[in-house]
Amino acid sequence: MIRVEQVTLLGALGRVLAQPLHSPVDLPPFDNSAMDGYAVSTEVTQDVRGSRFRRIGVSAAGHPFSGNVGPGECVRIFTGAATPEGAQRVLLQEDCEDDGETVVVTGTPDPRSNIRARGNDLTAGSLLDPAGVRVDAFRVGRYAASGISHLAVYERPTVGVFSTGDELAPIGTPPEALPPGSIYESNRHALMALMAGLPVIVEDLGGLPDDPQAIRAALEDAAGRCDVIITSGGVSVGDHDHVKAVVESLGSLDFWRLNLKPGKPLAFGRLKQALFFGLPGNPVSTIITWLLIARPAVLAMCGAKVVPPLRLQARLASEVHHSRGRTEFQRGRYGATPQSGELMVEICGDQASNRLSSFDGANCLVEVPADADDLPVGSSVQILPLHAL
Numbered sequence: 001m002i003r004v005e006q007v008t009l010l011g012a013l014g015r016v017l018a019q020p021l022h023s024p025v026d027l028p029p030f031d032n033s034a035m036d037g038y039a040v041s042t043e044v045t046q047d048v049r050g051s052r053f054r055r056i057g058v059s060a061a062g063h064p065f066s067g068n069v070g071p072g073e074c075v076r077i078f079t080g081a082a083t084p085e086g087a088q089r090v091l092l093q094e095d096c097e098d099d100g101e102t103v104v105v106t107g108t109p110d111p112r113s114n115i116r117a118r119g120n121d122l123t124a125g126s127l128l129d130p131a132g133v134r135v136d137a138f139r140v141g142r143y144a145a146s147g148i149s150h151l152a153v154y155e156r157p158t159v160g161v162f163s164t165g166d167e168l169a170p171i172g173t174p175p176e177a178l179p180p181g182s183i184y185e186s187n188r189h190a191l192m193a194l195m196a197g198l199p200v201i202v203e204d205l206g207g208l209p210d211d212p213q214a215i216r217a218a219l220e221d222a223a224g225r226c227d228v229i230i231t232s233g234g235v236s237v238g239d240h241d242h243v244k245a246v247v248e249s250l251g252s253l254d255f256w257r258l259n260l261k262p263g264k265p266l267a268f269g270r271l272k273q274a275l276f277f278g279l280p281g282n283p284v285s286t287i288i289t290w291l292l293i294a295r296p297a298v299l300a301m302c303g304a305k306v307v308p309p310l311r312l313q314a315r316l317a318s319e320v321h322h323s324r325g326r327t328e329f330q331r332g333r334y335g336a337t338p339q340s341g342e343l344m345v346e347i348c349g350d351q352a353s354n355r356l357s358s359f360d361g362a363n364c365l366v367e368v369p370a371d372a373d374d375l376p377v378g379s380s381v382q383i384l385p386l387h388a389l
């Protein structure tokens with residue numbers, strides 16, 4: 001069971017609703033004018049061209065007119081102001097001439113009431129959102145319109161992030177001070193950045209050496225404090241890939257290896273009560289397996305209702321190189337053709353899993369089916385927009 005807490009409306013941004021949320025009020029709460037003009041009692045169907053109305057008062061936003069409007073009368077009214085008793089329509093000021101006492105309809109009013117009826121947006125008691133929904137900015141606006149200042153959300157799970165590898169040097173190390181054979185550590189930073197908008201508490205657990213004892217001690221400690229543990233590297237078949245064996249001995253390994261490119265050596269298991277994701281070390285593989293596998297699982301841990309990623313149909317503007325075997329997710333850039341609006345997608349250069357440059361300019365993943373060979377220009381493919389992942 002995920003625990004629940006009360007937060008302020010703005011504090012709920014990005015969080016997951018723990019209870020269904022209902023509007024306590026009708027929206028709008030009273031009939032009001034959609035335009036600046038004159039509220040009259042004539043029916044919308046009635047032709048009022050040339051009619052004269054006696055001006056009997058003013059209704060402004062926040063300052064309603066308290067009387068009735070009857071035949072031959074009008075009330076000066078502004079957008080958002082309550083319509084007076086008896087009003088059937090609001091004539092636009094552009095269609096009227098007003099000398100302060102009498103209003104003459106000089107234009108041809110459109111056959112609309114220009115009145116926003118009480119409850120036309122929402123009625124009191126109606127469902128704003130079910131539990132499991134993530135609060136976005138549009139929802140913040142909707143909930144505020146219903147007067148909601150606090151709401152119940154799920155507590156954020158703690159996600160611990162490690163990198164592994166003797167070759168990794170901290171960013172900021174001067175290039176001339178890098179030990180021989182070292183590279184800068186990037187996966188942990190990319191992962192923490194990818195988690196930034198999620199309703200989780202990210203714990204930066206640093207880098208681990210390729211040493212089974214050190215990995216064991218660190219994972220055991222993290223398992224006591226984290227709900228999810230994420231590592232990168234050390235899950236492949238090399239002599240220095242110790243992460244998988246440590247997880248097997250310390251907890252359980254539920255699966256290892258997927259028919260996925262990039263990202264084949266992904267490991268999933270449990271350490272005490274924590275979920276464990278051992279993401280592959282190649283930087284592109286780390287990101288792709290996070291987006292497609294670990295992220296949805298973490299969102300589910302947050303109590304969110306998880307839906308499959310958005311997939312769109314597009315036509316290849318550049319060819320895809322692929323050999324049968326694994327489903328591949330290449331980085332691509334899509335856009336609509338100006339003439340037909342059809343989506344076209346081009347592949348962002350060399351797709352080797354060490355090349356973070358393949359994300360440069362990318363706005364989608366191009367899904368290449370496991371049984372596909374090379375795909376020529378013009379082939380129809382499925383794309384997964386990155387903004388929706």
Ligand code: AMP
Nearest residue numbers: 163185186187188233234235236281282
């Ligand atoms: P591994 O799975 O540990 O063999 O790593 C595969 C490749 O990814 C190797 O070239 C590693 O140097 C590289 N790699 C692993 N972890 C990281 C990291 N955190 N940042 C950058 N590169 C990494």
Ligand code: MG
Nearest residue numbers: 164165233234
């Ligand atoms: Mg390694």
